[in-house]
Amino acid sequence: MSEQAPLITMQLMGKNYRVPAGLTLMAAIEYAGYKLVRGAGCRGGFCGSCPTLYRREGNHRIFTALACQTLVEDGMCLVQMPFVPLITRPYDLYTITPQANTLLQHFPEIAGCVACNTCTRSCPQGLPVMDYIQASLRGDIERAALLSFDCISCGICSSRCPADIKHYAVGLLARRLYGKYITPNAPDLAERVAAIETGDVTAELDTLMALSATELRSRYEQRTFEVVAEQEDPYSATRSYNSAMDPVDYQDELEVSG
Amino acid sequence: MEISDGYPAAMRQSIARVEATRSARLGRTFPAMSLDERKALLLSHHPDYKAGAKRPLLFGSGQGMALNHELADLFEARPLVRASLDLSKIDHDVDLLVIGGGGAGTVAAIWAVKAGLDPRKILVTTKLRHGDSNSTMAQGGIQAADRPEDSPAQHFLDVMGGGHFTNQPELVRALVQDAPLIIQWHEHLGMMYDKDASGHFIEHPGGGTSRNRMHSARDYTGLEMMRVLRDEARNLGIPVIEFSPVIELLCDDEGRVSGAVLINLETRHYHIVRAKATIITTGGLGRLHMQQYPTTNHYGATADGLVLAYRVGARLIDLDAVQYHPTGAAFPAQMAGLLITEKVRGLGAQPLNCDGEQFVFPLEPRDVEASAFIRECAERGKGIKTPQDMCGVWLDAPMVDLIHGPGTIREALPAMFRMYARFGIDMTRDPILVFPTLHYQNGGIATDEHGATSVPGLYAAGEVMGGVHGKNRLMGNSLLDFNVFGRRAGMAAATYAREHPAGKLSLAHVAAYEAMLHDAGIKTTRTAPRILPDYRGKEALDRYLDIPL
Ligand SMILES: Cc1cc2nc3c(=O)[nH]c(=O)nc-3n(C[C@H](O)[C@H](O)[C@H](O)COP(=O)(O)OP(=O)(O)OC[C@H]3O[C@@H](n4cnc5c(N)ncnc54)[C@H](O)[C@@H]3O)c2cc1C
Ligand code: SF4
Ligand code: SF4
Ligand code: FES
Numbered sequence: 001m002s003e004q005a006p007l008i009t010m011q012l013m014g015k016n017y018r019v020p021a022g023l024t025l026m027a028a029i030e031y032a033g034y035k036l037v038r039g040a041g042c043r044g045g046f047c048g049s050c051p052t053l054y055r056r057e058g059n060h061r062i063f064t065a066l067a068c069q070t071l072v073e074d075g076m077c078l079v080q081m082p083f084v085p086l087i088t089r090p091y092d093l094y095t096i097t098p099q100a101n102t103l104l105q106h107f108p109e110i111a112g113c114v115a116c117n118t119c120t121r122s123c124p125q126g127l128p129v130m131d132y133i134q135a136s137l138r139g140d141i142e143r144a145a146l147l148s149f150d151c152i153s154c155g156i157c158s159s160r161c162p163a164d165i166k167h168y169a170v171g172l173l174a175r176r177l178y179g180k181y182i183t184p185n186a187p188d189l190a191e192r193v194a195a196i197e198t199g200d201v202t203a204e205l206d207t208l209m210a211l212s213a214t215e216l217r218s219r220y221e222q223r224t225f226e227v228v229a230e231q232e233d234p235y236s237a238t239r240s241y242n243s244a245m246d247p248v249d250y251q252d253e254l255e256v257s258g
Numbered sequence: 259m260e261i262s263d264g265y266p267a268a269m270r271q272s273i274a275r276v277e278a279t280r281s282a283r284l285g286r287t288f289p290a291m292s293l294d295e296r297k298a299l300l301l302s303h304h305p306d307y308k309a310g311a312k313r314p315l316l317f318g319s320g321q322g323m324a325l326n327h328e329l330a331d332l333f334e335a336r337p338l339v340r341a342s343l344d345l346s347k348i349d350h351d352v353d354l355l356v357i358g359g360g361g362a363g364t365v366a367a368i369w370a371v372k373a374g375l376d377p378r379k380i381l382v383t384t385k386l387r388h389g390d391s392n393s394t395m396a397q398g399g400i401q402a403a404d405r406p407e408d409s410p411a412q413h414f415l416d417v418m419g420g421g422h423f424t425n426q427p428e429l430v431r432a433l434v435q436d437a438p439l440i441i442q443w444h445e446h447l448g449m450m451y452d453k454d455a456s457g458h459f460i461e462h463p464g465g466g467t468s469r470n471r472m473h474s475a476r477d478y479t480g481l482e483m484m485r486v487l488r489d490e491a492r493n494l495g496i497p498v499i500e501f502s503p504v505i506e507l508l509c510d511d512e513g514r515v516s517g518a519v520l521i522n523l524e525t526r527h528y529h530i531v532r533a534k535a536t537i538i539t540t541g542g543l544g545r546l547h548m549q550q551y552p553t554t555n556h557y558g559a560t561a562d563g564l565v566l567a568y569r570v571g572a573r574l575i576d577l578d579a580v581q582y583h584p585t586g587a588a589f590p591a592q593m594a595g596l597l598i599t600e601k602v603r604g605l606g607a608q609p610l611n612c613d614g615e616q617f618v619f620p621l622e623p624r625d626v627e628a629s630a631f632i633r634e635c636a637e638r639g640k641g642i643k644t645p646q647d648m649c650g651v652w653l654d655a656p657m658v659d660l661i662h663g664p665g666t667i668r669e670a671l672p673a674m675f676r677m678y679a680r681f682g683i684d685m686t687r688d689p690i691l692v693f694p695t696l697h698y699q700n701g702g703i704a705t706d707e708h709g710a711t712s713v714p715g716l717y718a719a720g721e722v723m724g725g726v727h728g729k730n731r732l733m734g735n736s737l738l739d740f741n742v743f744g745r746r747a748g749m750a751a752a753t754y755a756r757e758h759p760a761g762k763l764s765l766a767h768v769a770a771y772e773a774m775l776h777d778a779g780i781k782t783t784r785t786a787p788r789i790l791p792d793y794r795g796k797e798a799l800d801r802y803l804d805i806p807l
Pocket of ligand 3 (some may be wrong): 048072122123124125126127129150151153155157158165168194240
């Protein structure tokens with residue numbers, strides 16, 4: 001039997017609505033009768049289009065969340081933020097080089113960071129945002145890239161920052177510089193691309209294209225499979241690129257929602 | 259209801275059985291099916307073969323194609339504008355119009371610039387924000403045969419077999435042959451793919467692949483790709499209009515596509531775009547909720563592009579086949595339908611029934627795997643029931659850390675881990691409940707290997723196009739496909755735009771479509787494209803008054 005959820009009261013844009021407990025903020029807004037145009041994108045925690053500000057009863061703080069990833073609470077008072085305006089200077093990644101001051105040159109405002117940690121506290125992804133801004137300021141592109149990797153550009157941090165920093169744009173440039181210049185290029189890839197460009201793979205594909213349906217089927221059934229088991233395990237934070245250096249501790253999140 | 263660590267007591271009992279069999283299952287995998295076994299299972303349990311779920315299309319170039327009712331409804335619907343709409347004032351006069359700011363559209367616009375078009379003479383228009391799309395949501399990865407053990411020919415075989423040999427071979431050839439070029443382009447754009455210390459990609463297996471060729475960026479592969487592509491497009495100065503979906507294409511007096519009508523979702527103004535070439539990259543259809551399945555897709559995935567293209571007479575292909583991803587979240591209810599990436603199985607997690615037993619090879623092609631889950635729940639009654647009356651099978655997530663070492667889940671699957679943690683479940687300790695979810699369109703607008711549709715001036719790329727994957731797509735081939743065909747369509751459309759001046763705008767095809775509806779005896783007040791699904795609560799809608807304000 002499906003159980004009926006009890007109703008709770010939440011305040012949306014200053015008005016009270018009764019909605020079933022257990023809904024996400026986004027589902028509750030829709031339940032209340034709003035058809036969303038802004039404020040909804042992926043509906044799964046990946047696009048950052050649903051940043052929401054709210055207060056809780058009996059608490060002086062402002063909380064921030066993704067509407068699609070957060071459950072309603074009784075007495076919560078919320079508003080959705082459409083977006084945080086962003087204007088950045090264009091750059092050409094092919095001509096800039098990763099120097100210690102590259103990020104600072106492109107985003108001079110990071111020098112104004114007062115280390116208040118508001119960005120970190122407000123990030124719905126639980127990222128150490130202040131740390132990646134500080135790393136950018138020090139010219140540690142690698143650290144900035146790795147710490148900001150899970151950023152979904154929701155802009156919540158930027159809306160709260162007293163220094164008006166565009167955190168997600170800083171992280172993005174750090175990651176592109178890291179991906180392009182600091183990580184070594186894949187050796188096999190370059191060889192394969194060269195082979196394709198000189199037409200070395202053409203003959204084999206021509207052969208397959210010329211096969212009859214039955215011949216193609218039997219070629220498919222006779223495929224050999226790569227053995228996976230004996231590989232050296234690639235997941236080691238010290239040996240591989242693009243692995244989290246300071247794995248964020250989600251224990252808090254587990255306790256809050258548990 | 260008693261909940262412990264995220265699960266109610268009844269589900270905990272089944273989890274205990276999963277834990278009891280875990281050590282014996284390590285290193286022992288259920289055998290894969292033969293082609294004949296696959297076929298029998300699909301016929302008996304895949305939603306595509308469900309009796310009564312489809313009806314044939316009654317008119318137009320796709321007449322006779324059997325479509326799910328939800329999709330057929332869109333074709334059998336009236337246009338949102340009349341043929342008499344005033345087209346005299348052109349708001350944007352451009353060389354290239356790209357409809358849809360997801361992956362394919364952004365790639366197409368970038369490559370049109372690389373092929374010589376002035377970025378200021380390109381317009382990208384999109385329904386929500388630039389990048390709010392299925393592309394951003396892709397987690398698992400992108401295929402490309404770039405290791406010495408692998409080859410484009412091997413990739414070709416996998417794609418053809420995965421699609422049950424219904425694919426268009428020349429499109430598959432383009433896909434596998436361009437794949438390494440695309441990955442290299444991404445490397446040059448600074449995308450952070452997972453690599454080992456010497457720069458080799460860390461490549462995983464995927465359902466239906468015979469080599470490890472899945473490149474990923476943790477489990478945020480699509481997010482990383484989309485934000486880099488969007489940044490590149492911005493840096494090139496390509497104009498993008500957000501919250502302005504296309505509601506109808508425009509033709510010239512010779513029937514060539516020559517632009518579109520956009521609607522500003524907030525002010526409801528329409529805009530007329532005249533373009534020498536037009537590319538449709540509107541993505542998929544998950545939000546139609548075929549057969550009432552939940553979906554993994556983003557809010558704007560409502561098949562608009564198919565409707566737009568059909569109205570100007572473009573040929574469609576393979577739309578009878580829809581992809582249900584085997585592993586959609588089935589619990590907790592707030593996550594219903596959200597995608598659990600195939601990478602979880604790629605890293606060793608096994609699907610299990612309520613008794614903790616394996617019942618299927620973990621990495622069959624998606625349609626086969628999904629059918630096996632449906633059979634386990636429906637026919638065999640071995641699924642696990644949730645308090646909301648959903649049914650699912652277990653995916654034994656903790657095996658990933660057992661096989662690859664503690665910390666792997668957090669490092670390789672941070673999005674998955676974070677999503678479950680938000681709803682109180684720790685997937686490093688407990689299995690997760692899954693059931694098939696509506697995921698991918700498979701078929702779409704028919705094109706040649708340069709993205710050209712059957713209508714001059716109109717190109718298509720990405721999920722909205724059909725033929726590459728035949729009737730079933732393998733994981734990692736659609737991120738690839740939007741790059742390969744986005745690039746090809748962008749370059750081909752740039753050439754077309756240089757050679758064909760824009761003509762006089764017309765909506766004659768809208769009048770013709772209305773006439774076809776009439777002749778087919780279809781009387782309806784339904785309109786299409788759908789633009790956005792409606793999730794407003796029933797209680798609220800019951801009291802809704804449509805009054806002028
Ligand atoms: C959750 C999830 C996970 C996935 N994981 C993988 C994976 O691991 N590997 C893989 O290869 N593939 C994966 N896929 C599939 C893949 O992401 C998509 O098929 C692919 O990104 C589609 O790209 P696209 O550019 O064609 O469409 P999209 O990226 O969806 O872009 C379409 C755009 O068009 C816009 N649009 C729609 N209608 C209109 C209109 N009328 N006017 C203007 N604009 C419009 C939309 O708003 C959207 O921005 C996944 C998909 C989902 C949903
Ligand atoms: S909110 Fe702004 S000023 Fe405060 S720590 Fe973060 S970046 Fe620095
Ligand atoms: S770093 Fe800022 S923009 Fe990125 S996810 Fe966190 S709050 Fe959002
Ligand atoms: S809607 Fe995309 S993150 Fe919430």
